[in-house]
Each structure stands twice: as structure tokens, then as C-alpha cells.
Amino acid sequence: MGGQQKPLDLTPYKVPTHVAIIMDGNGRWAKQRHLPRQAGHRAGAENIRRIINACVEFNIKILTIYAFSTENWGRPEREVRALMKIISRVIDQELDELHAQGVCLHHLGSMTGVDPSLQERVRRALELTKNNDRLILNVAFNYGGRAEILHAVRQILADGISPDELTEELFSSYLFTRGLPDPDLVIRTSGELRISNFLIWQAAYAEYYPTPTYWPDFGREDLYEAIVAYNQRERRFGLVPEPVS
Numbered sequence: 001m002g003g004q005q006k007p008l009d010l011t012p013y014k015v016p017t018h019v020a021i022i023m024d025g026n027g028r029w030a031k032q033r034h035l036p037r038q039a040g041h042r043a044g045a046e047n048i049r050r051i052i053n054a055c056v057e058f059n060i061k062i063l064t065i066y067a068f069s070t071e072n073w074g075r076p077e078r079e080v081r082a083l084m085k086i087i088s089r090v091i092d093q094e095l096d097e098l099h100a101q102g103v104c105l106h107h108l109g110s111m112t113g114v115d116p117s118l119q120e121r122v123r124r125a126l127e128l129t130k131n132n133d134r135l136i137l138n139v140a141f142n143y144g145g146r147a148e149i150l151h152a153v154r155q156i157l158a159d160g161i162s163p164d165e166l167t168e169e170l171f172s173s174y175l176f177t178r179g180l181p182d183p184d185l186v187i188r189t190s191g192e193l194r195i196s197n198f199l200i201w202q203a204a205y206a207e208y209y210p211t212p213t214y215w216p217d218f219g220r221e222d223l224y225e226a227i228v229a230y231n232q233r234e235r236r237f238g239l240v241p242e243p244v245s
Contacts, residue, residue, distance in 0.1 A: 015227060052135065058227065069142075070109075091122070151176075
């Protein structure tokens, strides 16, 4: 992309602290252009950089992206291999720049079944960026919301926590997102209206924003529009406002 970007004023708006994105539509984006699905995944991976830049510009503190779900292993083997190569390439090509930009990488999910060389890349990325504080980037990779909850329950049982001790706060401390605030805004690209096993505990009171735009085309201005829409919502967290007398 060349040229100067259009100024976008967020001064009148409250910027969500934590934005989570279900990056959907890579395959359909490619199909529209008569390209193989892998081309769509490559375009989607390249778009992550654009959205990270926008989050830094808009002063969003935490971005969580759904990169690869536990269910995605069921896709054709060739597509899974291609996705793994793309993820490896993104780490190799983007890590130094992310570190220079102050991005702190977190991994949400399991490393079970992941190629050892990719596991090592992920570990290296987490270690290099662990002290950065400009933007926390949670990458949900080999992640599923139900699997995360089961993992937390197993750890709680292993630690001998009694039922009387268990609270929502304690349970949250066993999740992959421990220590982080829950998402304020969950964006899903491509027009689908489902959560697809994503942050099902953490996003209980998040605002959801579906957009028909496919992920590779979802840019800075689209994120701005999502923030504007978020500001038009009334977040009640299950409560109702006091009547005005």
C-alpha cells in the first residue's frame, strides 16, 4: 500500500482495551479471485501486519487473533501443511519488526501435535518479546475454547482446589489469558454469525461485530468502523440502568 493514509479521529470515542478477531474468509477471498485457498491464507497472514499497525495507532492495548483452531486439523492435509508453513514464515519474517515495535507475543493454545521446529520458533518469539508493552498480541494457535476450559479444570483438580475455594476469578487464572482483561470487542470477518469455539469463557460479555468483509480485505478503516459501532452499544453486563426519577 502506498500513499498517505486518511486521518481517522477517535477522539470522540472510547477505544476498547482488548479487541479479539476471528479472521475468517481467506478461502472465499481466494475463490473470488480464482486463486488456490493457500493464496487466501497467505494474503490473510500478510494482513495481520496492517491490523497490528492500526491497533498501535488507535492505542488498543491487547489484540487477540484466531490463527488456527483445534478443529482446523480436520482440513485437507495439504491445506494444513500450507498453513503451518505460512505461520512459520510469518514468524521468521515479522518477528524482528514486531519486537522493534514493542509487541509482546502470547500463545493461546496447545503445542501438542505441532511440528517441533515450529514449536521452537514460537518459543523463541515468546522469549524475545516477553518484556514489550506497547501492544499485547495473543495468537490463538491450535486453540479451542472448550479445550481451554477442560485444560483449566484438569489443572484445578491437579492443584487440589476445593469446590468452596473456586471462584470466577480463580478459574480465570487457569485460562491461557490469565492476567489479562477479557475482550471488550470481538470482530468476525466474512459475515458469519457464530463464535466457532473462540474465547467462550472470556467473551461472555464482549460486544460482537460481524462484517461481510473477508479477512484479507479488512483494514485500518474497517477496524475504525468497528470501534465506532462498539461505541454505539450500551454495555450492561447483565444489569439494567437505574431509572431516572
